Amino acid sequence: MTQVSPLLFLILVPLVASAFIFVGSSARRTALIASLVNLVFVLALFAVFQTGDASYQFVSSTPVIPSLGIALTLGADGLSLIMLLLTALVTVAAVAVARTPDKNAGWFYASLLFISAGGLGAFASIDLFFFYMFHELALIPTFLLIGIWGSGDRQAAAWKATIYLALGSFVLLLGLIGLYLIQPEGSRTFDLRSVISMAGLGVLGDGTWVYLLLLLGFGILVSLFPFHTWAPQAYASAPPPAAMLHAGVLKKFGLYGLIRIASPILPEAVTQFANLLLILLVGNLLYVGYVTISQRKLDWMLGYSSVMHMGYIFLGFAALNVFSITGASLLLFAHGLSIAALFALSGELRERTGTLDLAEFGGLAKPMPFFGLLFGFASFAAIGLPGFVGFPGELLVFFGAFAGGEPLMDSVNGVEIFALNNFQIATVCAVWGVVISAIYMLRAYRRIFFGPVSDRWKGLPEISGVPRVAIVTLLVVMLVTGFFPNLLIRLLASTSLWL
Amino acid sequence: MPTLAHYLYVSGALFSIGLLGVLLRRNILIIFMGLELMLNAANLSLVAFSRFHPGLDGLPGYNAQVLVFFIITVAAAEVAVGLAIIVALFRAKQTVHVEDLDTLKF
């Protein structure tokens, strides 16, 4: 196909904007305009998207290395479109709440835009090579953002995150190369559609080790227990926009990749190793959940909570049915928005008070009632209370996961009864996860905003201006899609049915 | 009547003696002599091969003999370069012993 995909435009906008910033145009304004342009553009794509059509739309393909079957193939289906919307929304919010640093402002905003471009490119790529490459493109700016403009022990945090992420992506690269090599010689390609059809024809070689590499690689990137220790530290040290973009968008890349690649191509391997994944994700939900409760600082707490919430999405992926995958996809979107809103708010809070130690706060709802309201809504959204998009997501994941696996029968005194299989046990643990997240989110909410207000905090200014608009927008989107989840599920249904 | 094997033994011995000299001696000039020995070991084996492997026309393989002349020339050039560097080093450090080369360290 010779036509140029509109998705290419989407990826180029942030890159061109960073080029403009380097030649001297005003950094913040350029970044904001570019991210708004992209948001409008994604909404326009939603408008022209054919929901009934299960195949990729807006497809264009440019051969890059024909001898290896690599081409810059862009395209979007329902799932990618939702991820693109998430990326565009979070980018706007991140740029909006960013405080322009005193030095190297150009580098700062350019790094944000590069992360955005990497995310957009990864979600719009059908070619696995570029899927990987765009994600890597976002890695170095993340490191720079944490290392240069971070707070606290930012050097250590940046190193840890970089080493983990680099290791994860190298393992992932091996996995993707493995996926390439198990294809029959002569027709090897990186085009996801062709690989899926090859899997359908049953011509792929043994993919067990490929799946393990993919799971390990993606797992490190998504902070799957026990490879999660980089994440809380990195998010605690990162400047708020970087934490928003990474926790909200970039980290979703790993789960998106698993859903996109592993579930249609290697379902047998996913089933074979389901128990391993269930143990790890219960580690995410319960162990990390417990660690989250014991945090004394808001930023660390949010960092751990973002690790913990990945457990639900892994559960949806592991169960591998239409309900659970649809739920997992909704959760990708829901968690991206809620964690972005929370990181934005905690950044605003630190800006005003200079601390995020929960013990020092109290009664902040008095000087800043609207701030308190926003924080409350964002906490509810993160817990997944009804009315927010997280609710249908979690519900679908739980229903799907409970129906997952083979039904297990047991007999007591000669009477056949149902016993819980591993998926059902994990679902029970996941429901407990909701309780845990309610405990720490609501406790933090109460500690910060209620109780007697100390003199220190009496004069705090209310949230206003551009940050206020940005955070309200995030919450409104979560509410609208929470009350009308069909807006998204309609798009997803065709995608998930590929399994 | 010496055979090819005899020549190869001698050349192998020369090469080994040269290498040991390079590895064990501390004076750069002696190391240098070891190097020359190694190059000449190669020369000896080349000449021996060319003498004992005549071509289809019954004449020795002249390629190798030409190569030997080139090697002798190259070895001379190498000596010139090497001695120049040693002189430069002696001016800078007043030594010709390898253990004194400690400006650059891990």
Add this chain to the structure above:
Amino acid sequence: MTNLLIALAPEAFLVITALVVLGIGVSAPKARGAITAATLLGGLVAAAALLLHPVDGNFLHGMVVLNPLARLFKLVLLGLGLVSVVFAAESFPKLHFAEALALLLFSMVGMMLLAGTEDLLMIFLALELTSLPLYILAAFAKESRASAEAGLKYFLIGSVAAAFLLYGLSLIYGVAGSTNLRVIAKLSGDPDPLLIAGIALTLLGFAFKIAVVPFQLWAPDVYEGAPTAAAALIASGSKVAGVFILTKILTLGLGHWTGTAGWGQFAPGWAPVLALMAAASVVLGNVAALVQSNVKRLLAYSAIAHGGYLLIGLCAADAPSLTAVLFYVIIYALTTAGAFGVVVIVEKQRGGSHLEDFEGLGKSSPVLALCLLVFLISLAGIPPLAGFFGKFYLFTSALANGRHLWLVILAVAMNAVSLYYYLIVLKHALVLPAPKETVPTAAPASKFLVVLLALAVLALGLAPNALIGPLSNGQTVKNIIINTLQK
């Protein structure tokens, strides 16, 4: 005969240029601008001769062999040489400048001859012609102890390696009865013990040229002590020429004794030896680089590690892997030359190449810092830069061969380690503030060249087919592989 003259015209032009430069040096030793200009002009004439009047063919029974691949490498080597010439203006001592450039030119002639021959005699002579001027160039800063010491170490280890190589070649000649690689390739069957010894000694000799274990010791000292422009040529051009001719010897002359280095499927041949050298180099280079405080030394250890990656591709020994090796070595050379360019400029401004000397670079010279970012990230193998694609291609084709999983896993793990030390350099350059005021020195030519190299690295990362196409189209790589290895 005329064709032979045309075929050797680029080298001839370079030799003439060297003589002219020496002449200028005698009559006007202070006119360093004119000397550089004359050198560059001669180089451009040689490049024009290479490009405008290509002749393919086999001259003097394989002493001079020209084909598209050889011409491509000659062009790359010429380019790398000229890059060093431009950097030389910043980093060589003012005294005897013309002699330095003439030596650079002679070394370039050696490299170019090396790229275009299939005969052991010519290979040995061209290698010596490459190395001897480089020994002198490494020791060229006469007032610097480090330089003299670097030169001597380079010379001693290089000469020992040359003796190994020569002895190895003499044994190969003894078994095959010819110095021509294509005649040697006609030998087959079980290898003669003499041949095995010959192959082993040859590999050891080349280990020096491409700086891999066990002849890697010289690299850190020479990279650090030699004038930086000389180090740049040693790291880039000399390595490209060495890898190219090693590939040719192994796959063209000795292609019947590949062997395998697979885990549990060992078969004797040169591949297992290379695999061991590769594994040791990848580990040693990456681990030792972690603790370096001098950027040139760090680049030297990274060069050892990259030599290891290259050998992994050589072990796989089929047409796609060799294409990947040749692609990788060119990319590596461009990137390293660029990184040395940044070092040259920083050294001129700050007087050193330690990590502290890079502090504040992001502020005092953002363009240079951005270029350094591009080079180091490319060396670390992060997309979208050419280095990523090179590694990707190399590892994919080595894995496709199906036998080298353990090597590739080792290399990938070590590559993740390497990101750490590249980022340490970037941290100093981009994050840490400058400790003292720097006097920006104008080095427009070098700076321009560095930017150009960074753009090339970026462009080859975005459109790798621009280089892979010429390497893999038609018969190019197959020209240097015997039939049984072609897949």
